[in-house]
Amino acid sequence: MAGVIKYQGSIFSFPDDSSGNSSRSNLISTMKTSYSALDTFLTCPLKYKFSQIDRIKTPKSKEQVFGTLIHGTMKLIHTPGIISPTLEQALDFFSKNWNAEVFTDEIEERSAFSQGVSMIQDYYKKNDISKINIVDLESYFQIEVEEGEENHIVSGIIDRIDKTEDGYEIIDYKTAKKLPSQEKVDSDLQLSIYLSSFLRRYPKEAEHLDKIKVSLYYLKHGVKLSSERSLEQVKKSEELIVDLIGQIKQSKFEPKISGLCDWCGYQKICPMWKHKFREKDSEEIDIEKIIEEFVSTRSEVKSKSDRLGELQEIIGKYMDQKNVEQVFADAGSILRTLRKTYRYDAEKLREILEPLGKWEEILKVDGITLRKVSGVLPIEARREIDKAKTIDKESKSYIVKKG
Numbered sequence: 001m002a003g004v005i006k007y008q009g010s011i012f013s014f015p016d017d018s019s020g021n022s023s024r025s026n027l028i029s030t031m032k033t034s035y036s037a038l039d040t041f042l043t044c045p046l047k048y049k050f051s052q053i054d055r056i057k058t059p060k061s062k063e064q065v066f067g068t069l070i071h072g073t074m075k076l077i078h079t080p081g082i083i084s085p086t087l088e089q090a091l092d093f094f095s096k097n098w099n100a101e102v103f104t105d106e107i108e109e110r111s112a113f114s115q116g117v118s119m120i121q122d123y124y125k126k127n128d129i130s131k132i133n134i135v136d137l138e139s140y141f142q143i144e145v146e147e148g149e150e151n152h153i154v155s156g157i158i159d160r161i162d163k164t165e166d167g168y169e170i171i172d173y174k175t176a177k178k179l180p181s182q183e184k185v186d187s188d189l190q191l192s193i194y195l196s197s198f199l200r201r202y203p204k205e206a207e208h209l210d211k212i213k214v215s216l217y218y219l220k221h222g223v224k225l226s227s228e229r230s231l232e233q234v235k236k237s238e239e240l241i242v243d244l245i246g247q248i249k250q251s252k253f254e255p256k257i258s259g260l261c262d263w264c265g266y267q268k269i270c271p272m273w274k275h276k277f278r279e280k281d282s283e284e285i286d287i288e289k290i291i292e293e294f295v296s297t298r299s300e301v302k303s304k305s306d307r308l309g310e311l312q313e314i315i316g317k318y319m320d321q322k323n324v325e326q327v328f329a330d331a332g333s334i335l336r337t338l339r340k341t342y343r344y345d346a347e348k349l350r351e352i353l354e355p356l357g358k359w360e361e362i363l364k365v366d367g368i369t370l371r372k373v374s375g376v377l378p379i380e381a382r383r384e385i386d387k388a389k390t391i392d393k394e395s396k397s398y399i400v401k402k403g
Protein backbone atom coordinates (compact mmCIF):
# COMPACT_ATOMS: atom_id res chain seq x y z
CA MET A 1 0.00 0.00 0.00
CA ALA A 2 1.24 3.49 -0.72
CA GLY A 3 2.68 5.37 2.25
CA VAL A 4 2.14 8.87 3.50
CA ILE A 5 4.24 11.93 2.82
CA LYS A 6 5.09 13.66 6.05
CA TYR A 7 5.40 17.35 6.43
CA GLN A 8 8.93 17.48 7.80
CA GLY A 9 11.51 15.03 8.93
CA SER A 10 15.11 13.98 8.97
CA ILE A 11 17.12 13.45 5.83
CA PHE A 12 18.22 10.03 4.70
CA SER A 13 20.66 9.22 1.94
CA PHE A 14 22.33 6.38 0.08
CA PRO A 15 25.16 4.90 2.12
CA ASP A 16 28.64 5.61 0.78
CA ASP A 17 29.57 3.06 -1.86
CA SER A 18 33.29 3.38 -1.37
CA SER A 19 34.00 0.40 -3.61
CA GLY A 20 32.54 2.30 -6.53
CA ASN A 21 30.68 -0.87 -7.48
CA SER A 22 27.32 -0.60 -9.09
CA SER A 23 25.04 -3.03 -7.36
CA ARG A 24 21.59 -3.43 -6.01
CA SER A 25 23.06 -2.99 -2.53
CA ASN A 26 22.96 0.72 -3.33
CA LEU A 27 19.21 0.43 -3.38
CA ILE A 28 18.73 0.00 0.31
CA SER A 29 15.50 0.69 2.05
CA THR A 30 16.10 4.44 2.44
CA MET A 31 16.53 6.52 -0.66
CA LYS A 32 17.49 10.09 -1.32
CA THR A 33 16.41 10.98 -4.79
CA SER A 34 15.15 13.87 -6.84
CA TYR A 35 12.00 14.39 -8.84
CA SER A 36 14.05 14.53 -12.04
CA ALA A 37 15.68 11.17 -11.16
CA LEU A 38 12.22 9.64 -10.74
CA ASP A 39 11.26 11.13 -14.07
CA THR A 40 14.36 9.51 -15.59
CA PHE A 41 13.18 6.16 -14.23
CA LEU A 42 9.85 6.66 -15.97
CA THR A 43 11.65 7.51 -19.21
CA CYS A 44 14.01 4.55 -19.01
CA PRO A 45 14.84 2.38 -15.96
CA LEU A 46 18.31 1.56 -17.33
CA LYS A 47 19.13 5.23 -17.74
CA TYR A 48 18.11 5.70 -14.11
CA LYS A 49 20.50 2.93 -13.08
CA PHE A 50 23.38 4.39 -15.08
CA SER A 51 22.90 7.86 -13.66
CA GLN A 52 21.63 7.28 -10.12
CA ILE A 53 23.06 3.95 -9.00
CA ASP A 54 26.20 3.48 -11.06
CA ARG A 55 26.73 7.24 -10.96
CA ILE A 56 28.20 7.30 -14.47
CA LYS A 57 28.74 10.86 -15.58
CA THR A 58 28.14 11.93 -19.17
CA PRO A 59 29.00 15.23 -20.79
CA LYS A 60 26.01 17.57 -20.94
CA SER A 61 24.21 17.45 -24.27
CA LYS A 62 23.76 20.64 -26.29
CA GLU A 63 20.06 20.61 -25.37
CA GLN A 64 20.93 20.46 -21.65
CA VAL A 65 23.51 23.24 -22.00
CA PHE A 66 20.95 25.36 -23.87
CA GLY A 67 18.23 24.64 -21.29
CA THR A 68 20.54 25.52 -18.37
CA LEU A 69 21.46 28.87 -19.94
CA ILE A 70 17.83 29.75 -20.70
CA HIS A 71 16.88 28.90 -17.12
CA GLY A 72 19.79 31.04 -15.88
CA THR A 73 18.59 33.94 -18.04
CA MET A 74 15.04 33.58 -16.68
CA LYS A 75 16.47 33.66 -13.16
CA LEU A 76 18.39 36.85 -13.96
CA ILE A 77 15.30 38.47 -15.50
CA HIS A 78 13.25 37.87 -12.35
CA THR A 79 15.86 38.35 -9.64
CA PRO A 80 14.29 41.02 -7.43
CA GLY A 81 16.12 44.36 -7.52
CA ILE A 82 15.34 48.05 -7.61
CA ILE A 83 14.97 47.95 -11.39
CA SER A 84 14.23 44.81 -13.41
CA PRO A 85 16.84 43.87 -16.02
CA THR A 86 16.05 45.25 -19.48
CA LEU A 87 15.73 43.09 -22.57
CA GLU A 88 19.21 44.25 -23.65
CA GLN A 89 20.70 43.19 -20.31
CA ALA A 90 19.01 39.79 -20.50
CA LEU A 91 20.29 39.29 -24.07
CA ASP A 92 23.75 40.41 -23.00
CA PHE A 93 23.76 37.80 -20.20
CA PHE A 94 22.58 35.13 -22.66
CA SER A 95 25.23 35.90 -25.27
CA LYS A 96 28.09 36.30 -22.74
CA ASN A 97 27.35 32.85 -21.28
CA TRP A 98 26.74 31.18 -24.65
CA ASN A 99 28.80 28.03 -25.17
CA ALA A 100 29.32 27.46 -28.89
CA GLU A 101 31.65 24.49 -28.29
CA VAL A 102 28.86 21.99 -27.59
CA PHE A 103 27.46 22.30 -31.11
CA THR A 104 28.81 20.19 -33.92
CA ASP A 105 28.56 22.73 -36.72
CA GLU A 106 28.22 26.46 -37.12
CA ILE A 107 24.79 26.40 -38.80
CA GLU A 108 23.32 24.42 -35.89
CA GLU A 109 25.05 26.68 -33.37
CA ARG A 110 23.79 29.90 -35.01
CA SER A 111 20.27 28.54 -35.28
CA ALA A 112 20.23 27.57 -31.57
CA PHE A 113 21.60 30.97 -30.60
CA SER A 114 18.94 32.88 -32.55
CA GLN A 115 16.27 30.57 -31.14
CA GLY A 116 17.42 31.56 -27.63
CA VAL A 117 17.38 35.24 -28.56
CA SER A 118 13.83 34.95 -29.97
CA MET A 119 12.65 33.18 -26.83
CA ILE A 120 13.93 35.99 -24.62
CA GLN A 121 12.54 38.72 -26.92
CA ASP A 122 9.17 36.98 -27.02
CA TYR A 123 9.24 36.59 -23.24
CA TYR A 124 9.69 40.35 -22.80
CA LYS A 125 6.96 41.05 -25.35
CA LYS A 126 4.44 38.88 -23.52
CA ASN A 127 5.35 39.64 -19.90
CA ASP A 128 5.62 42.87 -17.98
CA ILE A 129 8.60 41.85 -15.83
CA SER A 130 8.27 44.78 -13.38
CA LYS A 131 4.70 43.75 -12.52
CA ILE A 132 5.54 40.15 -11.60
CA ASN A 133 5.63 39.63 -7.86
CA ILE A 134 8.28 36.99 -7.18
CA VAL A 135 8.05 34.81 -4.07
CA ASP A 136 10.96 32.53 -4.90
CA LEU A 137 13.24 31.56 -7.78
CA GLU A 138 14.85 28.16 -8.29
CA SER A 139 13.21 27.15 -5.07
CA TYR A 140 14.79 23.98 -3.63
CA PHE A 141 12.53 21.57 -1.78
CA GLN A 142 12.77 18.25 -0.01
CA ILE A 143 9.84 16.01 0.77
CA GLU A 144 10.07 13.20 3.24
CA VAL A 145 8.26 10.15 1.99
CA GLU A 146 7.16 7.45 4.35
CA GLU A 147 6.67 4.00 2.92
CA GLY A 148 5.69 1.65 5.72
CA GLU A 149 8.74 1.48 8.00
CA GLU A 150 10.98 3.21 5.48
CA ASN A 151 11.68 6.85 4.83
CA HIS A 152 12.79 8.42 1.59
CA ILE A 153 13.66 11.94 0.56
CA VAL A 154 12.53 13.41 -2.75
CA SER A 155 14.00 16.75 -3.70
CA GLY A 156 13.49 19.16 -6.57
CA ILE A 157 13.76 22.73 -7.75
CA ILE A 158 10.76 24.87 -8.65
CA ASP A 159 11.75 27.41 -11.30
CA ARG A 160 9.50 30.20 -10.05
CA ILE A 161 6.79 30.95 -7.51
CA ASP A 162 4.77 34.16 -8.01
CA LYS A 163 2.32 35.94 -5.76
CA THR A 164 -0.69 36.69 -7.91
CA GLU A 165 -3.52 39.11 -7.17
CA ASP A 166 -5.44 36.62 -5.05
CA GLY A 167 -3.15 33.64 -4.73
CA TYR A 168 0.02 32.04 -6.11
CA GLU A 169 1.39 30.62 -9.32
CA ILE A 170 3.98 27.86 -9.53
CA ILE A 171 5.85 27.92 -12.83
CA ASP A 172 8.19 25.50 -14.54
CA TYR A 173 9.99 26.60 -17.72
CA LYS A 174 10.25 24.22 -20.64
CA THR A 175 12.47 24.51 -23.69
CA ALA A 176 10.96 21.47 -25.46
CA LYS A 177 9.60 21.80 -28.98
CA LYS A 178 6.50 19.71 -28.37
CA LEU A 179 3.51 21.27 -26.64
CA PRO A 180 1.54 18.87 -24.44
CA SER A 181 -2.26 18.73 -24.49
CA GLN A 182 -4.19 20.52 -21.72
CA GLU A 183 -5.24 17.05 -20.50
CA LYS A 184 -1.59 16.16 -19.94
CA VAL A 185 -0.92 19.42 -18.08
CA ASP A 186 -3.97 18.74 -15.87
CA SER A 187 -2.50 15.40 -14.80
CA ASP A 188 1.20 16.36 -14.87
CA LEU A 189 2.91 14.66 -11.93
CA GLN A 190 5.74 17.17 -11.68
CA LEU A 191 3.35 20.09 -11.17
CA SER A 192 1.39 18.16 -8.54
CA ILE A 193 4.57 17.39 -6.61
CA TYR A 194 5.69 21.00 -6.83
CA LEU A 195 2.34 22.06 -5.41
CA SER A 196 2.67 19.46 -2.68
CA SER A 197 6.05 20.88 -1.63
CA PHE A 198 4.60 24.41 -1.77
CA LEU A 199 1.78 23.36 0.56
CA ARG A 200 4.33 22.03 3.02
CA ARG A 201 5.87 25.45 3.10
CA TYR A 202 2.54 27.30 3.24
CA PRO A 203 0.07 24.78 4.74
CA LYS A 204 -2.72 27.35 5.17
CA GLU A 205 -2.84 27.78 1.39
CA ALA A 206 -4.33 24.28 1.15
CA GLU A 207 -7.63 26.01 2.00
CA HIS A 208 -7.38 28.17 -1.13
CA LEU A 209 -6.29 25.70 -3.75
CA ASP A 210 -8.60 27.28 -6.31
CA LYS A 211 -6.37 30.37 -6.09
CA ILE A 212 -3.16 28.50 -6.82
CA LYS A 213 -2.19 28.00 -10.44
CA VAL A 214 0.40 25.48 -11.61
CA SER A 215 1.90 26.29 -15.00
CA LEU A 216 4.29 25.02 -17.62
CA TYR A 217 5.81 27.88 -19.64
CA TYR A 218 6.88 26.66 -23.09
CA LEU A 219 9.44 29.29 -24.01
CA LYS A 220 9.94 28.19 -27.63
CA HIS A 221 6.24 28.77 -28.29
CA GLY A 222 5.79 31.63 -25.84
CA VAL A 223 2.85 29.69 -24.42
CA LYS A 224 1.99 29.17 -20.77
CA LEU A 225 -0.25 26.18 -20.04
CA SER A 226 -1.89 26.46 -16.64
CA SER A 227 -3.92 24.18 -14.46
CA GLU A 228 -5.19 23.70 -10.91
CA ARG A 229 -5.16 20.78 -8.52
CA SER A 230 -7.55 19.50 -5.85
CA LEU A 231 -6.22 18.32 -2.50
CA GLU A 232 -7.16 14.81 -3.53
CA GLN A 233 -5.04 15.06 -6.68
CA VAL A 234 -2.07 16.31 -4.64
CA LYS A 235 -2.41 13.38 -2.23
CA LYS A 236 -2.74 10.99 -5.15
CA SER A 237 0.45 12.34 -6.67
CA GLU A 238 2.27 11.80 -3.36
CA GLU A 239 1.08 8.21 -3.38
CA LEU A 240 2.30 7.84 -6.95
CA ILE A 241 5.75 8.97 -5.87
CA VAL A 242 5.79 6.37 -3.08
CA ASP A 243 4.65 3.84 -5.62
CA LEU A 244 7.39 4.82 -8.02
CA ILE A 245 10.02 4.38 -5.31
CA GLY A 246 8.58 0.91 -4.70
CA GLN A 247 8.90 0.15 -8.43
CA ILE A 248 12.54 1.31 -8.43
CA LYS A 249 13.33 -0.98 -5.52
CA GLN A 250 11.88 -3.94 -7.43
CA SER A 251 13.20 -2.94 -10.83
CA LYS A 252 15.47 -4.99 -13.06
CA PHE A 253 16.37 -1.70 -14.77
CA GLU A 254 15.57 -2.78 -18.27
CA PRO A 255 16.24 -0.40 -21.17
CA LYS A 256 13.20 1.37 -22.61
CA ILE A 257 13.87 2.41 -26.17
CA SER A 258 12.10 5.60 -27.30
CA GLY A 259 12.62 8.81 -29.22
CA LEU A 260 14.34 10.14 -26.09
CA CYS A 261 17.29 7.79 -26.73
CA ASP A 262 18.52 10.44 -29.22
CA TRP A 263 19.26 12.67 -26.24
CA CYS A 264 20.66 9.96 -23.96
CA GLY A 265 24.34 10.19 -23.08
CA TYR A 266 24.55 6.46 -22.28
CA GLN A 267 24.10 5.11 -25.81
CA LYS A 268 27.70 3.85 -25.93
CA ILE A 269 27.14 1.52 -22.96
CA CYS A 270 23.44 0.74 -23.51
CA PRO A 271 22.68 -2.74 -24.92
CA MET A 272 20.14 -1.11 -27.24
CA TRP A 273 22.74 1.07 -28.99
CA LYS A 274 26.31 0.17 -28.10
CA HIS A 275 26.74 -2.17 -31.08
CA LYS A 276 26.52 0.89 -33.30
CA PHE A 277 29.75 2.20 -31.76
CA ARG A 278 31.72 -1.09 -31.82
CA GLU A 279 35.20 -1.64 -33.25
CA LYS A 280 34.21 -3.36 -36.50
CA ASP A 281 37.59 -5.02 -37.15
CA SER A 282 37.65 -7.04 -33.96
CA GLU A 283 34.55 -9.17 -34.67
CA GLU A 284 34.71 -12.97 -34.94
CA ILE A 285 31.82 -13.32 -37.38
CA ASP A 286 30.98 -11.06 -40.29
CA ILE A 287 27.84 -9.70 -38.66
CA GLU A 288 27.55 -7.00 -41.37
CA LYS A 289 26.94 -9.73 -43.95
CA ILE A 290 24.61 -11.74 -41.71
CA ILE A 291 22.48 -8.66 -41.03
CA GLU A 292 22.44 -7.78 -44.72
CA GLU A 293 21.19 -11.27 -45.59
CA PHE A 294 18.63 -11.19 -42.76
CA VAL A 295 17.24 -7.84 -43.97
CA SER A 296 17.02 -8.96 -47.61
CA THR A 297 15.51 -12.35 -46.69
CA ARG A 298 12.92 -10.60 -44.56
CA SER A 299 11.90 -8.40 -47.48
CA GLU A 300 11.80 -11.40 -49.83
CA VAL A 301 9.52 -13.19 -47.37
CA LYS A 302 7.35 -10.08 -47.22
CA SER A 303 7.08 -9.72 -51.00
CA LYS A 304 6.43 -13.49 -51.34
CA SER A 305 3.62 -13.27 -48.80
CA ASP A 306 2.16 -10.28 -50.69
CA ARG A 307 2.31 -12.34 -53.90
CA LEU A 308 0.70 -15.29 -52.08
CA GLY A 309 -2.25 -13.04 -51.23
CA GLU A 310 -2.58 -11.93 -54.87
CA LEU A 311 -2.43 -15.54 -56.16
CA GLN A 312 -5.04 -16.60 -53.62
CA GLU A 313 -7.34 -13.87 -54.87
CA ILE A 314 -6.92 -14.96 -58.55
CA ILE A 315 -7.54 -18.62 -57.66
CA GLY A 316 -10.59 -17.64 -55.58
CA LYS A 317 -12.09 -15.73 -58.52
CA TYR A 318 -11.36 -18.67 -60.85
CA MET A 319 -13.14 -21.05 -58.43
CA ASP A 320 -16.16 -18.72 -58.31
CA GLN A 321 -16.32 -18.56 -62.12
CA LYS A 322 -16.01 -22.33 -62.53
CA ASN A 323 -18.24 -23.02 -59.56
CA VAL A 324 -15.72 -25.39 -57.96
CA GLU A 325 -14.27 -25.64 -54.46
CA GLN A 326 -11.11 -27.59 -55.36
CA VAL A 327 -8.67 -27.03 -58.26
CA PHE A 328 -6.03 -29.38 -59.64
CA ALA A 329 -2.69 -29.02 -61.44
CA ASP A 330 0.41 -31.20 -61.83
CA ALA A 331 2.01 -29.30 -58.92
CA GLY A 332 -0.86 -30.16 -56.54
CA SER A 333 -4.42 -29.31 -55.62
CA ILE A 334 -5.97 -26.45 -53.66
CA LEU A 335 -9.07 -26.98 -51.57
CA ARG A 336 -11.18 -24.02 -50.46
CA THR A 337 -12.99 -24.38 -47.16
CA LEU A 338 -15.29 -21.99 -45.38
CA ARG A 339 -14.09 -20.83 -41.98
CA LYS A 340 -16.73 -19.36 -39.72
CA THR A 341 -16.23 -17.21 -36.65
CA TYR A 342 -19.08 -16.84 -34.19
CA ARG A 343 -20.27 -14.24 -31.77
CA TYR A 344 -22.06 -15.33 -28.59
CA ASP A 345 -24.67 -13.75 -26.41
CA ALA A 346 -22.55 -13.16 -23.27
CA GLU A 347 -25.50 -13.14 -20.84
CA LYS A 348 -26.92 -16.43 -22.14
CA LEU A 349 -23.49 -18.06 -22.01
CA ARG A 350 -23.08 -16.88 -18.45
CA GLU A 351 -26.42 -18.40 -17.44
CA ILE A 352 -25.31 -21.75 -18.82
CA LEU A 353 -21.68 -21.81 -17.70
CA GLU A 354 -21.79 -20.15 -14.31
CA PRO A 355 -23.77 -22.92 -12.57
CA LEU A 356 -21.34 -25.42 -14.07
CA GLY A 357 -18.38 -23.49 -12.63
CA LYS A 358 -16.90 -22.85 -16.08
CA TRP A 359 -17.69 -19.17 -16.65
CA GLU A 360 -14.42 -17.79 -15.18
CA GLU A 361 -12.41 -20.19 -17.34
CA ILE A 362 -13.62 -18.73 -20.61
CA LEU A 363 -13.13 -15.10 -19.56
CA LYS A 364 -9.77 -13.99 -20.83
CA VAL A 365 -8.45 -10.45 -20.64
CA ASP A 366 -7.61 -9.22 -24.12
CA GLY A 367 -4.33 -7.32 -23.84
CA ILE A 368 -4.85 -5.30 -27.05
CA THR A 369 -8.30 -4.06 -26.01
CA LEU A 370 -7.02 -3.37 -22.51
CA ARG A 371 -4.19 -1.22 -23.91
CA LYS A 372 -6.72 0.73 -25.98
CA VAL A 373 -9.01 1.29 -23.00
CA SER A 374 -6.23 2.15 -20.54
CA GLY A 375 -4.92 4.85 -22.90
CA VAL A 376 -7.88 7.05 -21.95
CA LEU A 377 -8.00 6.17 -18.23
CA PRO A 378 -6.70 8.49 -15.48
CA ILE A 379 -3.04 7.98 -14.53
CA GLU A 380 -3.92 6.37 -11.15
CA ALA A 381 -6.12 3.75 -12.83
CA ARG A 382 -3.36 3.04 -15.36
CA ARG A 383 -0.87 2.55 -12.56
CA GLU A 384 -3.24 0.15 -10.77
CA ILE A 385 -3.67 -1.82 -14.00
CA ASP A 386 0.10 -1.91 -14.35
CA LYS A 387 0.41 -3.36 -10.87
CA ALA A 388 -2.09 -6.07 -11.76
CA LYS A 389 0.04 -7.46 -14.59
CA THR A 390 2.58 -10.28 -14.45
CA ILE A 391 4.60 -11.83 -17.26
CA ASP A 392 2.77 -14.77 -18.81
CA LYS A 393 5.44 -15.80 -21.32
CA GLU A 394 8.34 -14.09 -22.95
CA SER A 395 9.61 -14.28 -26.51
CA LYS A 396 12.00 -12.22 -28.56
CA SER A 397 11.03 -10.62 -31.84
CA TYR A 398 13.37 -9.10 -34.39
CA ILE A 399 12.32 -5.73 -35.74
CA VAL A 400 14.10 -4.60 -38.88
CA LYS A 401 14.79 -0.93 -39.63
CA LYS A 402 16.29 -0.48 -43.06
CA GLY A 403 19.28 1.76 -43.68
Ligand code: SF4
Residues within 6 Å of the ligand: 043, 044, 045, 046, 047, 255, 256, 257, 258, 260, 261, 264, 265, 266, 267, 270, 271, 272, 273
Ligand atom coordinates in the same frame (compact mmCIF):
# COMPACT_ATOMS: atom_id res chain seq x y z
S1 SF4 B 1 19.90 4.93 -24.89
FE1 SF4 B 1 17.68 4.76 -24.61
S2 SF4 B 1 17.36 2.69 -23.88
FE2 SF4 B 1 19.55 3.14 -23.60
S3 SF4 B 1 19.74 3.91 -21.52
FE3 SF4 B 1 19.46 5.67 -22.83
S4 SF4 B 1 17.23 6.08 -22.83
FE4 SF4 B 1 17.57 3.99 -22.06
